[in-house]
Every structure is written in C-alpha cells, then in structure tokens.
Amino acid sequence: MTGRSGSPSVAGLSPMGEPLTGLGHEDGPLLRRRPPFGLIAAAALAASIALLPLAYLVIRVTEAGPGRLLAVLTRLRTWEVAATSVGLALAVAATAVVLGSMSAWLVARSALPATRLWAVALVLPLAMPTYVIAYAFVAAIPGVQGFAAAWLVLTLCTTPYVALPVLAALRSVDATVEEVARSCGASAWVVAHRITWPQVRPAVGAGALLVGLYVLSDFGAVSILRVDTFTRAIYTSYRAGFDRSSAAILAAFLVVLALVLVWLEARFTGQRGPVRGGSGVPRPPMPMPRRWLTPLAVLPLAAPLILAIGLPVAVLVSRTFAVDTGPVWSAVARATVHTLGAGALGMSAALLLAVPVGILLGRYRVRGSRFIASGVLATHALPGVVVGLALVLLGVTLMRPVYQTLVMLALAYGVLFMAKAVGSVRAGVERVPWVLEEVARSQGCTPREVWRRVTLPIAAPGVVAGAVLVLLTVMKELPATLLLRPTGFDTLATQIWSRSEVVQYGAAAPYALALVCVAVLPAWWLSIAASARGTDGRSGVGRG
Amino acid sequence: MSGDLVVAGVTVTYGQHRVLDDVSLTVPSGALGVVLGPSGSGKTTLLRTIAGFLQPSSGEVSLGRRLLTGPRTMIPPERRGIGVVPQEGALFPHLTVAENIGFGLDRSAVSQARIRDLLARIDLAGAGARLPGALSGGQQQRVSLARALAPCPDFIVLDEPFAALDAHLRGRMRDLLRDLLTESGAGALLVTHDQAEALSTADCVTVLREGRVRITGTPEHVYCHPGEPGVAESTGEVVILPAQVVARDRVMTCVGEITVAGTPAGTGAWGRVWVRPEQISLTVLPPRIRAAVAETPERTSDAEAGPIDGWRVARVAFYGHDADIIITAPASSAPILRARVPAPVSLRPGQEVLPAVRGVAVFEA
Numbered sequence: 001m002t003g004r005s006g007s008p009s010v011a012g013l014s015p016m017g018e019p020l021t022g023l024g025h026e027d028g029p030l031l032r033r034r035p036p037f038g039l040i041a042a043a044a045l046a047a048s049i050a051l052l053p054l055a056y057l058v059i060r061v062t063e064a065g066p067g068r069l070l071a072v073l074t075r076l077r078t079w080e081v082a083a084t085s086v087g088l089a090l091a092v093a094a095t096a097v098v099l100g101s102m103s104a105w106l107v108a109r110s111a112l113p114a115t116r117l118w119a120v121a122l123v124l125p126l127a128m129p130t131y132v133i134a135y136a137f138v139a140a141i142p143g144v145q146g147f148a149a150a151w152l153v154l155t156l157c158t159t160p161y162v163a164l165p166v167l168a169a170l171r172s173v174d175a176t177v178e179e180v181a182r183s184c185g186a187s188a189w190v191v192a193h194r195i196t197w198p199q200v201r202p203a204v205g206a207g208a209l210l211v212g213l214y215v216l217s218d219f220g221a222v223s224i225l226r227v228d229t230f231t232r233a234i235y236t237s238y239r240a241g242f243d244r245s246s247a248a249i250l251a252a253f254l255v256v257l258a259l260v261l262v263w264l265e266a267r268f269t270g271q272r273g274p275v276r277g278g279s280g281v282p283r284p285p286m287p288m289p290r291r292w293l294t295p296l297a298v299l300p301l302a303a304p305l306i307l308a309i310g311l312p313v314a315v316l317v318s319r320t321f322a323v324d325t326g327p328v329w330s331a332v333a334r335a336t337v338h339t340l341g342a343g344a345l346g347m348s349a350a351l352l353l354a355v356p357v358g359i360l361l362g363r364y365r366v367r368g369s370r371f372i373a374s375g376v377l378a379t380h381a382l383p384g385v386v387v388g389l390a391l392v393l394l395g396v397t398l399m400r401p402v403y404q405t406l407v408m409l410a411l412a413y414g415v416l417f418m419a420k421a422v423g424s425v426r427a428g429v430e431r432v433p434w435v436l437e438e439v440a441r442s443q444g445c446t447p448r449e450v451w452r453r454v455t456l457p458i459a460a461p462g463v464v465a466g467a468v469l470v471l472l473t474v475m476k477e478l479p480a481t482l483l484l485r486p487t488g489f490d491t492l493a494t495q496i497w498s499r500s501e502v503v504q505y506g507a508a509a510p511y512a513l514a515l516v517c518v519a520v521l522p523a524w525w526l527s528i529a530a531s532a533r534g535t536d537g538r539s540g541v542g543r544g
Numbered sequence: 545m546s547g548d549l550v551v552a553g554v555t556v557t558y559g560q561h562r563v564l565d566d567v568s569l570t571v572p573s574g575a576l577g578v579v580l581g582p583s584g585s586g587k588t589t590l591l592r593t594i595a596g597f598l599q600p601s602s603g604e605v606s607l608g609r610r611l612l613t614g615p616r617t618m619i620p621p622e623r624r625g626i627g628v629v630p631q632e633g634a635l636f637p638h639l640t641v642a643e644n645i646g647f648g649l650d651r652s653a654v655s656q657a658r659i660r661d662l663l664a665r666i667d668l669a670g671a672g673a674r675l676p677g678a679l680s681g682g683q684q685q686r687v688s689l690a691r692a693l694a695p696c697p698d699f700i701v702l703d704e705p706f707a708a709l710d711a712h713l714r715g716r717m718r719d720l721l722r723d724l725l726t727e728s729g730a731g732a733l734l735v736t737h738d739q740a741e742a743l744s745t746a747d748c749v750t751v752l753r754e755g756r757v758r759i760t761g762t763p764e765h766v767y768c769h770p771g772e773p774g775v776a777e778s779t780g781e782v783v784i785l786p787a788q789v790v791a792r793d794r795v796m797t798c799v800g801e802i803t804v805a806g807t808p809a810g811t812g813a814w815g816r817v818w819v820r821p822e823q824i825s826l827t828v829l830p831p832r833i834r835a836a837v838a839e840t841p842e843r844t845s846d847a848e849a850g851p852i853d854g855w856r857v858a859r860v861a862f863y864g865h866d867a868d869i870i871i872t873a874p875a876s877s878a879p880i881l882r883a884r885v886p887a888p889v890s891l892r893p894g895q896e897v898l899p900a901v902r903g904v905a906v907f908e909a
Binding site (some may be wrong): 106431433435436438439440441442443444445453456457458 | 592595596620621624626627628630631634636637638648649687691692695719856
C-alpha cells in the first residue's frame with residue numbers, strides 16, 4: 001500500500017495515462033524521470049512560435065477596438081457567412097458520417113473480394129486536394145457552383161476522416177462479446193445497436209468533428225465553387241485591401257468556432273471506447289456471408305472513389321491532352337519544383353518545431369507538458385487562411401525584413417502542420433519504452449549507442465510517416481501559400497487557383513494533373529504503411 | 545564465480561516517501577536469491593538500484609570486491625556486468641530473436657556460436673530469424689533470459705519473470721533458469737509477488753514489505769518460522785485463530801494448545817495466532833470416544849479459551865496431491881477452519897473430527 005497511495009499528492013503530477021517507466025510499472029508514479037531543461041525550453045519555444053499567429057490576431061482584434069468589433073459583428077453579412085460555414089460543416093459532417101461508417105463497416109465486416117485493397121482505397125481521397133476535385137467538377141460541367149456542389153465535393157474529400165477511425169474501431173471490437181450477446185438472446189440488430197455501436201461511437205464522433213474542422217478551414221473548394229464561407233470572406237475582405245481589421249475580426253470568429261470543435265474532438269478521443277477486460281488479442285468477427293453482398297452493397301464504397309478520383313483524373317487527363325494547352329510544360333515543371341521545395345521546406349519547419357514537443361509529450365509527464373500539448377492542439381484549429389492572414393499582417397508591421405520571403409512561408413507551414421508532426425513524433429517515441437533503453441544499457445551500451453541502436457530505429461518509422469504526411473499536406477496547401485509566397489514562387493496549388501479564378505479551366509488542368517501525380521505517391525505509401533502497422537505492428541514489448 | 549552481491553543499507557526516497565528503507569541483503573556467489581513482496585513493496589526499485597538505473601539516497605551495492613553504487617560511486621549500467629530480465633521480456637521489437645540475444649555481443653564468429661548455443665538451450669533453435677512479435681509470451685521470456693545471459697554477466701536480475709506464464713510453463717522456465725545459471729556460474733536475484741514461485745525457486749528468500757526487509761533465510765526457514773503475521777501471510781496460506789496465552793510459548797485456542805515462537809504477552813492475554821493449513825491435523829474419532837466426549841458436559845466459559853468439540857467436515861476440496869478440508873463446529877461460535885491433508889484422503893463431509901496443531905505458529909497480541 002505504499003507506492004500508489006502516496007504518489008499523487010507527493011508527486012503533484014496528475015497521472016496522464018500509464019507512465020512509461022523502466023522495469024515494471026510498480027514504481028512508475030514515484031520514480032518518474034525529469035526531462036532535461038534544454039528539452040523543456042525547446043518545446044516551450046516551439047509552442048510559443050506555434051501560437052504566434054494566434055496571439056497576433058488577438059492583438060489586431062484588440063487594436064481594432066470594441067466599436068469596430070461591434071460593427072463587424074452586427075453586420076448581417078457576417079452572420080450569413082457564419083450560417084453558411086456552420087451549415088456546410090454540419091451537412092458535410094452528416095453525409096461523411098453516413099458514408100464513412102457504411103464503407104468502414106463494409107470493409108471490416110463483409111466478405112468483400114480484396115478487402116485489403118479496399119482498405120487502402122478508402123484512404124486515397126485524402127490525396128486529392130479539395131480545389132482539384134472542385135475544379136474538375138467545374139471543368140466537366142461548366143456553371144456548377146454553390147452550396148450543394150461544395151457539399152458534395154467536401155463530402156468526397158472528408159469521408160476518410162470518418163471511415164478510417166471507424167474501421168479501426170470496428171476491427172478492435174471483440175467478436176466474443178457479440179457472440180455472447182447473441183447467445184443471451186439478442187438479435188443481430190440488437191447486437192449492432194447495443195454492443196457494437198457504443199464501441200464505435202467515439203470514433204464516429206471524433207471523425208465527425210474532424211470533418212467539421214476540415215470544412216471550416218477549407219478555402220480552395222469553396223472559393224472555386226463560390227460559396228461564401230468564412231475562409232472566402234476573410235480572403236476577399238483582405239484582398240479588398242482597405243479593411244484589414246475586419247478580416248482579422250472574421251478570422252478571430254472562425255478561430256473561435258474551430259477551437260470549439262477541437263476542444264470537443266479532444267474530449268471525444270479522450271474518452272475512448274469501453275476498456276476490454278481480460279488479455280489476449282481480440283478475435284475478429286465472422287465476416288457477413290457473401291450472399292448479402294449484392295453489387296449494390298459495393299456502391300457506397302465504389303461511388304465516392306469514382307467521383308473523387310476517377311472523374312477528376314479523367315477530366316484532367318482529357319483537358320490536358322485534348323485542349324490546346326500550349327507550351328506550358330516548362331511552367332508546370334517549374335511549379336512542380338516549387339511545390340516539392342515548399343513541401344520539403346514545410347516538412348523541415350514542422351519537424352523542427354515538433355521534435356522537442358513530441359519527445360517531451362511522448363516520454364515525460366511533467367506539469368508544463370499538458371499546457372504545451374493544449375497549445376499545440378490549438379494550432380490544429382487554425383485554418384490556413386487565418387495563419388496566412390495573421391502572418392501577412394505581422395510581416396507588414398513587425399517582420400518587414402522576412403516578409404515575402406521563404407522564411408515567412410516556412411513559419412506558416414511550421415505553425416499549420418506542427419500538430420500533425422507532433423502526433424507522429426510522439427507516437428514514434430512512445431514505441432520506445434524506458435525499459436528497452438535500460439535493457440540496452442545493461443547489455444553494455446552507452447547512452448549514445450542506445451540512441452543509435454534502439455531508440456532511433458524503433459521511433460523512426462513513425463516519425464518518417466509523420467514527415468511524409470506533412471510533406472503531402474504542404475504540397476496541397478493553398479491559402480497560406482497564396483498569401484505568403486515570395487513573388488514569382490508559383491506552386492502547382494497557386495497556379496491551379498489563379499487559373500481557375502479567371503475561368504481558364506483548360507489552362508489549370510496540366511497543373512492539377514501534375515499535383516495529383518506528385519501527391520499520389522506519398523499518399524499511397526502512407527496508406528500501405530498504415531495498414532502494415534495495423535496488422536503486424538505488435539511488438540515484443542507487451543501491451544500498453 | 546564473481547563473489548557475493550551485497551546490498552547494504554539502501555534507502556530510496558521520493559519526496560516524503562521511502563520506497564526502500566535501509567534494505568540490506570546478500571546473495572552468495574552463484575546463488576539464486578528471491579525477493580518476495582506484494583506490489584508496491586519496492587522490489588522493482590531494488591532491482592533498478594542494483595542494475596544501476598537508479599541512485600539511492602543512501603546505501604551501497606557491491607558485487608564481490610567491486611563497489612557498484614556508493615555515496616560517491618555510481619558505475620553506469622553498461623559497465624556493471626549485470627544482466628536484466630524485465631517484466632514481460634521487453635525484447636527489442638525491431639530486431640530478430642538472434643539479434644536480440646546478440647545485442648550485447650560483438651559480431652565475431654564466437655558470438656554467433658554463442659547465439660546458436662543459447663537458441664538451442666531455450667528450445668528456439670529454428671527461430672533465430674523471427675521477430676519478437678511472432679513469439680508467444682513464454683518464448684519471449686526465454687529469449688529475454690538468453691539475452692541477459694549472452695554476454696556472460698557476473699550477475700542477473702529478473703523482474704517477475706514467470707508472472708505472465710501458464711502454470712506448466714512456469715515450471716519449465718524455472719528449471720531452465722536454474723540450469724542456465726548453474727552453467728554460467730552467475731548469481732541472480734529475482735523479484736516476485738508469487739510465494740510459490742519464490743519458495744520453489746530460491747536458494748534464499750528475502751521478504752520485503754513496505755520498503756523494509758522483514759526476514760531473510762532459506763525458503764524452508766522463512767515459511768516455517770515467519771516470525772511475524774505479515775511474513776506468514778505473504779509466504780503462504782494461513783488460518784487465523786483467536787488465542788489466549790497460557791505459558792511463555794504456549795497459547796490456547798479452539799483447537800487446543802499451540803506452541804508459538806517468541807515471547808508473547810503475559811499469561812491470560814488475548815491475541816491471534818497464525819497457523820498454516822497443513823499444520824492442522826485431523827483425527828477421525830471412533831464412535832466410542834465420540835460418545836465419551838459427547839458425555840463430558842462441562843464447557844469452558846466464554847471468557848476463557850479452550851478446545852471446542854463437535855468439529856465436523858463441511859467440505860472436501862480435492863486437488864490431487866493434497867486436499868483442503870473445511871471443518872466447522874456448528875454448535876459454537878468458532879471460526880471455519882481449513883486444514884490441508886496429503887492424498888489419499890479418506891475424510892468425507894459430515895464426519896466428526898478432532899483437530900490439533902503441530903509445530904510452531906506465530907502469535908500476536
């Protein structure tokens with residue numbers, strides 16, 4: 001009765017999950033390691049940099065004064081924009097939940113031919129930027145625009161955010177529990193309702209909130225389809241030029257909405273599904289018999305893929321090669337190089353900020369780490385257009401020397417994608433419990449050798465996956481790049497956008513095709529890596 | 545042979561809390577010592593101190609004539625020559641079984657031969673190229689043991705090495721551990737909360753409770769002469785009876801007089817006595833004696849202890865090698881007792897028996 005009872009008050013460190021300590025868990029809360037000061041300092045610095053745009057936005061709004069704030073907030077148009085944004089987010093979340101859950105269920109529970117292939121295909125829409133799909137729709141059917149079109153396009157893009165967590169949750173449901181329920185006299189329908197659904201619900205909720213966040217931050221699709229959401233309003237208000245504080249106020253409004261979603265999402269993912277009792281690996285359930293599998297059942301899986309990938313690629317290919325696009329290939333090549341460069345830049349910036357934070361959160365449980373974690377989480381809520389705007393305003397006023405240089409762009413990418421990178425660094429580091437390093441020490445390794453032979457090899461795959469994810473996302477990023485790029489630094493994304501803005505649909509096609517080609521490789525690699533980790537990622541370290 | 549492992553006066557504190565409080569113990573050269581303690585007793589902390597992962601606030605650890613941890617000495621883990629077998633094995637997930645075992649070795653041909661050797665010894669000769677994830681819990685545990693022994697350490701420490709294993713695997717793992725230790729000549733210290741594991745494995749047992757050493761000795765000594773109730777409870781099953789002191793080393797209970805260790809309180813004082821189930825012997829009363837006993841009308845008053853009659857077998861739980869006999873005395877307020885008798889068992893529920901206690905028990909006022 002000595003260890004555990006005394007620890008919380010003694011340590012004063014609220015237990016955040018099971019501590020990662022050395023031999024056994026017994027003395028965990030008592031003999032927790034302290035992070036080196038340098039690590040805390042680096043992490044705190046990274047978190048402050050990440051919060052810089054947000055802080056500056058607050059300053060701008062305060063400077064604008066209450067009168068200005070009131071004027072913007074009482075304007076009818078502000079509330080129209082808010083209603084459109086929230087309405088679109090709700091609508092897309094609803095359809096993405098239905099479509100995503102259905103496809104996850106089909107992949108997890110039905111005797112589909114080539115189930116693994118479908119699981120990989122489920123991820124693929126993530127490689128398609130929303131503005132490319134929107135552009136393809138507009139190019140295919142001229143005149144398409146408005147709320148319904150944005151709803152469809154964004155649903156196609158965001159369904160994976162629901163489908164993937166639900167698929168993971170469904171796969172972790174232990175079939176034994178369902179069988180016991182059946183033996184207690186429950187029908188298949190009752191089992192689905194009372195046993196399976198409660199275990200999947202947190203995944204659905206978290207996925208839906210993620211979709212909502214994505215829709216609120218989307219700039220490309222709503223701009224091309226001319227739907228007046230916050231992001232578009234902020235951009236046009238900034239472009240109009242004379243009224244920057246009202247852009248800042250709109251941006252602050254949007255950030256508040258997004259923060260609410262992030263907060264809800266964190267709460268959802270915090271309360272995971274019910275804890276499974278007993279030990280051992282959950283047994284996968286019997287797949288549904290194939291006779292249930294009419295071609296109609298494959299429709300929820302196949303149709304979104306056709307619309308999100310098949311149709312756009314077909315349109316882009318035909319536009320690129322059929323219409324007289326002229327000698328643009330050198331421009332496309334230059335933009336591709338810029339895109340790759342931007343990706344590498346953003347990846348490095350995000351990793352630089354994320355590594356100290358990820359190590360701190362993954363290895364140590366200290367008082368400040370929760371604070372830093374919330375700071376990083378908050379940046380997750382920042383739409384690209386908001387970060388872009390805040391940094392433009394900051395650059396014009398306080399950071400003139402680096403304004404419109406790659407430094408500014410790197411800063412924006414770092415802030416925008418740090419949260420993603422922190423997640424993967426943290427997950428990678430958490431795969432190396434202290435005990436492994438201690439064993440290595442007892443086997444004669446110096447700390448440096450332990451790092452080289454144990455820590456790095458185990459943590460690296462997760463970190464690399466995170467880096468590739470950031471690379472992919474940076475290459476697709478539109479609004480911040482648009483606002484902050486140095487003059488002449490045209491990426492594929494900005495080229496597509498400026499071409500489609502002036503209704504040169506044919507001219508945008510080669511850029512869009514190049515972007516899809518560039519993005520598809522990392523996306524494919526990621527989905528394969530993810531499914532490989534999911535199936536045989538069990539280590540010898542034991543559970544937890 | 546590398547000499548005795550000596551832990552002297554080790555204290556580990558965290559804030560106000562003493563995880564280890566002046567712990568001293570000795571594992572003789574080449575012997576296998578076991579620390580037995582419930583979770584939270586500080587036994588893992590003790591292992592970590594010995595392995596060099598933790599600096600105690602005071603105390604020393606030495607191996608043979610070499611001081612490993614002391615007031616001004618802290619040899620890093622990699623230079624101690626102490627192998628570690630953590631809970632659940634903790635194999636390196638990114639290395640194959642052979643690479644795990646060879647982690648602390650160089651890449652020479654001699655090392656390769658050593659790895660092959662150990663693989664064969666742990667019955668995993670064909671599994672060298674597999675990844676730990678593909679092994680069962682028992683196999684992982686064996687690889688972990690081989691990894692710890694591969695660099696020929698002077699000493700190894702093991703943290704609950706059998707905890708995750710099935711009963712029949714435990715026996716095999718225990719034998720393997722003993723064999724490998726004997727071959728290598730290394731001493732070892734194993735910590736566990738399982739008393740059967742501790743008693744059956746150890747050359748010497750140390751019972752740790754709340755960070756303090758309560759007793760050290762051979763398994764037999766610790767089990768038969770625990771000295772205090774807490775140790776008696778943590779080293780095996782006990783039956784607790786109310787008792788009254790009748791002489792310096794004798795107490796009276798509901799099953800008659802019992803010899804106790806030490807000097808209890810003065811005559812007439814009440815307390816409790818801790819008895820092992822197998823110390824209770826049961827005699828089946830022939831009908832004639834039973835009648836005679838029944839005729840004796842005098843009953844000791846409630847204020848004074850004394851043997852109760854009318855004990856009957858309530859239930860027999862047969863385990864094969866022995867059996868638990870649950871006896872009750874329905875007519876009195878005496879507790880339900882559990883006696884353990886070796887097979888074959890002839891007792892049947894309902895039979896009248898006369899219980900008596902052999903050997904020495906622990907008394908506490």
